[in-house]
Amino acid sequence: MGSIATSSKSLDAILKAPGVKNKEVIRLSNGKSTDFIQSFISPNQEVRDPFYVLDLGMVSSLMDQWNSSIPSIRPFYAVKCNHEPTLLAALAALGVGFDCASQAEMEAVLALGVSADQIVFANPCKAETHIKFAASVGVNLTTYDSPYEIEKMKKWHPKCALLLRIKAGDDGNARCPLGPKYGALPEEVTQLLQAAHAAGLPVVGVSFHVGSATTYSLAYRSAIAAAKEVFNTALQLGMPRMRTLNIGGGFFAGPHFEEAAVTIKDALQLYFGNETDLEVVSEPGRFFAETAFTLATCIIGKRVRGELREYWINDGLYGSMNCMLYDHATVTATPLACTSDPTNPKCNGVKTYPSTVFGPTCDALDTILTDYQLPDLQVNDWLVFPNMGAYTACAGSKFNGFDTSAIPTYLACSDPCIGQENN
Numbered sequence: 001m002g003s004i005a006t007s008s009k010s011l012d013a014i015l016k017a018p019g020v021k022n023k024e025v026i027r028l029s030n031g032k033s034t035d036f037i038q039s040f041i042s043p044n045q046e047v048r049d050p051f052y053v054l055d056l057g058m059v060s061s062l063m064d065q066w067n068s069s070i071p072s073i074r075p076f077y078a079v080k081c082n083h084e085p086t087l088l089a090a091l092a093a094l095g096v097g098f099d100c101a102s103q104a105e106m107e108a109v110l111a112l113g114v115s116a117d118q119i120v121f122a123n124p125c126k127a128e129t130h131i132k133f134a135a136s137v138g139v140n141l142t143t144y145d146s147p148y149e150i151e152k153m154k155k156w157h158p159k160c161a162l163l164l165r166i167k168a169g170d171d172g173n174a175r176c177p178l179g180p181k182y183g184a185l186p187e188e189v190t191q192l193l194q195a196a197h198a199a200g201l202p203v204v205g206v207s208f209h210v211g212s213a214t215t216y217s218l219a220y221r222s223a224i225a226a227a228k229e230v231f232n233t234a235l236q237l238g239m240p241r242m243r244t245l246n247i248g249g250g251f252f253a254g255p256h257f258e259e260a261a262v263t264i265k266d267a268l269q270l271y272f273g274n275e276t277d278l279e280v281v282s283e284p285g286r287f288f289a290e291t292a293f294t295l296a297t298c299i300i301g302k303r304v305r306g307e308l309r310e311y312w313i314n315d316g317l318y319g320s321m322n323c324m325l326y327d328h329a330t331v332t333a334t335p336l337a338c339t340s341d342p343t344n345p346k347c348n349g350v351k352t353y354p355s356t357v358f359g360p361t362c363d364a365l366d367t368i369l370t371d372y373q374l375p376d377l378q379v380n381d382w383l384v385f386p387n388m389g390a391y392t393a394c395a396g397s398k399f400n401g402f403d404t405s406a407i408p409t410y411l412a413c414s415d416p417c418i419g420q421e422n423n
């Protein structure tokens with residue numbers, strides 16, 4: 001395919017990335033991925049399986065947003081959020097590092113040609129075989145929050161640098177708090193620092209995670225304050241000065257991101273203003289993935305009971321919409337006919353009905369939307385779900401023979417893609 005003229009440096013980098021440049025990228029004239037979805041679906045197409053559209057223009061805009069708000073904080077993308085190879089390749093081309101939690105995630109990132117020093121093995125509790133793997137490929141930075149982890153590291157990867165993962169106090173406002181599972185308590189810090197030091201493992205800094213999708217930006221401030229305490233404790237214990245602060249993830253695109261960015265910058269100034277050589281990094285997952293993916297599903301079944309319309313579609317709670325269970329997400333859907341043409345008489349001012357949308361499996365739990373207003377739709381109509389990039393396909397199953405991992409991803413490019421395709 002030819003190159004696409006763009007107005008954005010980050011988008012240029014993405015489109016030239018190995019892993020992207022040989023793939024077809026559909027340019028969107030009106031900036032909407034539904035436009036592309038429409039163009040992909042030909043009227044007489046018999047296969048109507050679900051598919052994703054990844055908007056590379058959105059990924060580039062998110063990177064630009066990050067760089068304009070917190071340019072000095074380097075992101076290490078949390079691979080667990082969405083491991084679609086094209087997304088990983090695009091982020092690698094932007095100079096983003098990677099947060100990996102397992103051997104398979106490290107392998108996926110290394111396979112892109114990313115070097116091992118761009119990876120943080122950010123799982124405080126690791127299987128020994130995965131630690132051995134990290135040692136063999138040179139991934140030399142990990143997190144810990146328990147003395148047992150130090151024993152394993154000493155045995156299998158004694159040259160690895162450590163970040164002490166502390167519990168962020170204020171994660172109650174997050175959609176998915178991580179505090180119940182991870183992070184050292186303040187009273188455990190001294191012992192954990194001493195134990196690592198005694199084992200000869202360098203503790204180079206502190207990490208935390210305020211919980212995923214937090215709307216409470218002050219959570220970052222209290223966690224940064226707590227991290228400073230750990231830096232001080234290490235000095236008091238006569239350990240080498242720490243130089244890395246990893247502020248984790250929790251971000252999502254939109255106004256909350258700007259608010260979080262301001263809070264973080266203020267807190268860094270307040271608590272770490274006099275630290276020279278401090279390296280601040282982060283592990284955003286949702287921020288780079290959520291809004292970049294749109295899911296197209298097809299109606300495969302219908303039932304009418306009075307006013308009520310019931311539809312079955314070909315993805316559901318055991319597939320992409322597992323995010324409703326595990327990620328406490330709320331999903332929205334629009335009939336494709338309406339997103340691509342809001343003036344379509346099928347949608348505009350047309351009567352809507354209270355509708356239920358079921359997934360394809362034979363479990364009644366597999367219900368995606370209830371009492372949801374939709375026009376009268378038919379079997380083979382398409383339903384489009386926006387913002388489906390975070391914690392969706394990656395956690396889906398093969399239950400009942402509906403294989404989530406088989407859902408393909410097509411590439412599109414919205415807003416920043418301007419000019420003509422030239423061959």
Ligand SMILES: *Cc1c(COP(=O)(O)O)cnc(C)c1O
Nearest residue numbers: 078212213249250283284285286
């Ligand atoms: C899940 C996770 C992330 C990503 O979190 P988001 O809320 O998606 O940004 C980052 N770091 C660690 C250690 C995680 O477990």
